[in-house]
Amino acid sequence: MNPNDTIVACTTPPGYSSIAVVRLSGDQASPLLHKIFRSAESPRSFEAQRVYHGFVVDAVTNETIDTALATTFCKPNSYTGEDVVELSCHGNPLIVDRIIRMFIDLGARVAQRGEFTKRALINGKIDLLQAEAVHDTVLAPCEQARRMAILQYEGRLSEKIYDIRSRIVDLLFLVEADIDFSEEEGVHYEQSESTEVLKGIISEIDDLLKGASIGLKIKDGYRVLILGRVNVGKSTLFNRLVGHDRAIVHEQPGTTRDWLEESVQIADLYVTLFDTAGILSKASGPDEIAQQRTRALVEDADLILLMFDGSEPMNEEDVYLYDLVKHKRKLLVINKIDLNDKLSDMEMFSDSKKISAKTGRNVGALEEGIKGSLLPKDYRDDVLITRHRHIDALTRARKCLVDAKNAPTIETVAYELHCSLNVVGELTGQVLRKDILDRIFEEFCIGK
Ligand SMILES: Nc1nc2c(ncn2[C@@H]2O[C@H](COP(=O)(O)OP(=O)(O)OP(=O)(O)O)[C@@H](O)[C@H]2O)c(=O)[nH]1
Ligand SMILES: [Mg+2]
CATH class of the missing domain: 1.20.120.430 (tRNA modification GTPase MnmE domain 2)
Structure with a gap:
């Protein structure tokens, strides 16, 4: 690929939208614009750093294609450090494709992935870390x-x-x-x-x-697992955090068998949240398989939300689960506080979050607690x-x-x-x- 080519691409997503932006970069950006764009304000040449209103016209047939705004940038004062034109047309794929095709017919070439940013790097507008940050900002x-x-x-x-x-x-x-x-x-x-x-x-x-481990996790996401014995309200909490009725909720114990996962934003953090099958001490058949799968997920989790039913006394399954995850980072969650709270006076639960997944009470505080458990205590927004x-x-x-x-x-x-x-x-x-x-x-x- 010739680095001196004038390149063209649509910078907005494909599909229908009110506006789409076609970007041109290279020495021929301004001359090519002249060939297909008629503006009453610029009969001869375009000034730098200006916006022009006008019409996109087929250079061969003279047919008017669309009305548009053209923004002009002169090197080195542009994103790429080259002459750049951004043509804001209506966001119809027919129009966008036609404009790009016209520019190609006139000598431009379709930009490769990231080529505008690569040119910015090569022309010293940004360094490689900043180029990566462009990508990270978009995504x-x-x-x-x-x-x-x-x-x-x-x-x-x-x-x-x-x-x-x-x-x-x-x-x-x-x-x-x-x-x-x-x-x-x-x-x-x-x-x-x-x-x-x-x-x-x-x-x-x-x-x-x-x-680095924090930086990677913030960018790629944390894995948070909701764990607890059957019927404590795991799927109810999962649905509340996900924001819609993703999991089946039912009073019958053992409702969830296959675990579910959803990506969510919890208190500014990107999290893959897992709803799991409840743990029963005497499981058999598919319940047993479901629980083996739940146990397998524990090891890869960054945080376990270990959930208890606050309306019932603790039982041996709760103790078993507490033991199962004692080596893991965890947050104890006592659910159903809208009912009779039977666990609140127990010492081991002093640092727990007490919520009602059903009514949403204290779920905001739980979300902050999740963030606090995932990030180090002394974490401030920092360069990572x-x-x-x-x-x-x-x-x-x-x-x-x-x-x-x-x-x-x-x-x-x-x-x-x-x-x-x-x-x-x-x-x-x-x-x-x-x-x-x-x-x-x-x-x-x-x-x-
Ligand atoms: N009162 C009250 N009931 C709740 C609360 N959270 C869940 N429930 C009820 O508890 C029952 C079980 O809820 P689920 O969310 O299905 O529980 P689960 O832990 O996913 O259950 P399994 O998938 O069977 O392990 C349902 O009848 C829910 O409506 C709560 O905060 N308060
Ligand atoms: Mg469930």
């Missing part, structure tokens, strides 16, 4: 993920990485100066000093790596790494820095520092690797 499944993505787009993660990079560069300068001019006065490298600097950089990387690519690169950079710290000769120190710079550069895109770029941009949609 953020919950408020918390959106906040994290926009912090990354603003460059907050990049700042941390550039800071790490510049500290390595400063150290490398001293090391190389010592290698080159060890005989001369004025430049002297102290092993102990570099050890301290390296320790500081390594600990900064460790902090970023520590936050969010991808296995980041973990991989930082882990490799860390290894180089540890090797530099333990290196037997000053030449080895220099070599390891160079290696670490390369790896850190991969993160921000200062070092461009084709395989990494391909992997990142193939996730994008066409038009982004």
Whole structure:
């Protein structure tokens, strides 16, 4: 694919909508617009950063296709850093396809996935971490993920990485100066000093790596399992959190057999919620199989909502379940508080959430409790790494820095520092690797 082509794509979703936006980027953007767009305000040329109202006209037949707004951007002041035109037409696929076809007939080419953003990267408008953040902003499944993505787009993660990079560069300068001019006065490298600097950089990387599991979970979602003996109200709670009657609720014990899962936003977090078959001490046949399946789900869960029926005394099944999940992160939920509350005075339930799944009482507090259990106590909106690519690169950079710290000769120190710079550069895109770029941009949609 020629990177100098003028590219075109629809940036809005396919289908019918009031408006669709067709975007053009490249040197020919403005001349091509001229060929199919008639605006009373621009008989000859389009000014930069302006919006024009006009008509889209077939350049060959002169037929009017639609009325539209054209927004013009001149390089370098555009998303891609090139000349860009955004044509807002009516959102009818016939119109959109016709406009794109006309641009192609006039010499443009259809953009590849993420090609607009890739050009922004190549033209230095954004770095690779920001390019990833564009994708994450578009696809953020919950408020918390959106906040994290926009912090990354603003460059907050990049700042941390550039800071790490510049500290390595400063150290490398001293090391190389010592290698080159060890005989001369004025430049002297102290092993102990570099050890301290390296320790500081390594600990900064460790902090970023520590936050990785939270970043990944916020972006990809937590698994939360509702568990309890039969009839405690698991499916009722599941339906309330999901927001519609997804699961069958019935007074007969053993209603749920196959577990159900739904993706929901709970207190700003993206959660895959599971409703499970209730546990009975003496199960047989399909009930037994259903309960084996429930038990199998426990291990992969990030949080167990262990549910009890507050209108009945606790029994051996409750105790068995408490024991089953004692190694797991859990939140105790006492349900049916609209009825007689029999468990409230028991000490082990002091930190429980008492709710009525049926009436919705305290379910909001339960949602906050779920968030509080999933995120660390000291969590604030912060810059976190969010991808296995980041973990991989930082882990490799860390290894180089540890090797530099333990290196037997000053030449080895220099070599390891160079290696670490390369790896850190991969993160921000200062070092461009084709395989990494391909992997990142193939996730994008066409038009982004
Ligand atoms: N009063 C009252 N009844 C509830 C509440 N939650 C659930 N129930 C009732 O309890 C019965 C069982 O509810 P389900 O949600 O089916 O319980 P479950 O735990 O999914 O049951 P199984 O799937 O059989 O294990 C139904 O009759 C519900 O209406 C509640 O908060 N208050
Ligand atoms: Mg059920």
